[in-house]
Amino acid sequence: MDTDVTETEMFSTQTTNGTPGGGADRAPRAIVVMGVAGSGKTTVAALLAGRLGASFAEGDDFHSPANVAKMAAGRPLDDDDRWPWLRGIRDWFAKELSEGRSAVVPCSALRRGYRELLETAGDVRFVHLTGSHDLLRARIQGRAGHFMKPEMLDSQLAALEPLQDDEAGFAVDITPRPDQIVDDILRLLDRPDAPPAAGSDPEPTTVPTTESEDR
Ligand SMILES: Nc1ncnc2c1ncn2[C@@H]1O[C@H](COP(=O)(O)OP(=O)(O)OP(=O)(O)O)[C@@H](O)[C@H]1O
Numbered sequence: 519m520d521t522d523v524t525e526t527e528m529f530s531t532q533t534t535n536g537t538p539g540g541g542a543d544r545a546p547r548a549i550v551v552m553g554v555a556g557s558g559k560t561t562v563a564a565l566l567a568g569r570l571g572a573s574f575a576e577g578d579d580f581h582s583p584a585n586v587a588k589m590a591a592g593r594p595l596d597d598d599d600r601w602p603w604l605r606g607i608r609d610w611f612a613k614e615l616s617e618g619r620s621a622v623v624p625c626s627a628l629r630r631g632y633r634e635l636l637e638t639a640g641d642v643r644f645v646h647l648t649g650s651h652d653l654l655r656a657r658i659q660g661r662a663g664h665f666m667k668p669e670m671l672d673s674q675l676a677a678l679e680p681l682q683d684d685e686a687g688f689a690v691d692i693t694p695r696p697d698q699i700v701d702d703i704l705r706l707l708d709r710p711d712a713p714p715a716a717g718s719d720p721e722p723t724t725v726p727t728t729e730s731e732d733r
């Protein structure tokens with residue numbers, strides 16, 4: 519597993535500080551709101567962080583200027599572009615958790631290997647925002663002033679490895695209003711049969727390794 523931590527503070531990030539423990543009487547956790555461009559990650563993650571009293575950082579702010587320029591030029595990122603970006607997010611999560619705060623970041627986390635790197639921060643959960651190609655395209659087209667253009671959607675979907683049953687998290691549909699999506703997420707995050715995160719206490723031995731109704 520990659521352990522390079524040198525890029526953490528390279529780029530300025532928009533962050534808000536949460537309260538210790540994420541505002542709830544529980545151990546702090548990191549939540550990645552994942553999915554392809556236009557799935558609503560930033561919208562949902564910011565709302566979710568507010569509802570949890572958790573810290574928030576915009577995942578795109580961890581990209582290097584070169585990455586942003588590449589995407590704005592319509593060229594998909596490759597693994598070499600993404601590893602430093604992911605390490606920056608992982609390191610920010612680790613810092614928040616070590617200081618006792620829950621944290622939420624919108625981050626595409628398209629491939630399982632990317633998620634495995636993020637999980638090295640500790641107790642990390644994934645919320646995969648899923649929707650149809652038509653809806654995703656319409657959401658990107660309806661958004662002004664963003665470097666990610668609709669033409670990039672196909673490459674994002676081609677790279678996507680959907681969240682699997684044995685990963686710590688669940689998928690939610692992006693059709694409802696953002697506040698309704700967040701209601702669903704809050705309900706699913708705390709249900710008793712959720713698979714444990716890689717960095718969490720392994721004590722709950724009755725937790726099943728698969729789940730079915732949310733994919
Ligand atoms: N549930 C929703 N219902 C209606 N519109 C939404 C919903 N979620 C997000 N949007 C709108 O869709 C657009 C894309 O959302 P957002 O920027 O949050 O997506 P994203 O996944 O963070 O995108 P990117 O990865 O490209 O940064 C925005 O204009 C946002 O206001």
Ligand SMILES: O=C(O)[C@H](O)[C@@H](O)[C@H](O)[C@H](O)CO
Nearest residue numbers: 554555578595626627628666
């Ligand atoms: O993994 C990637 O290809 C990129 O990082 C993108 O997903 C962006 O971060 C974001 O979604 C931009 O809108």
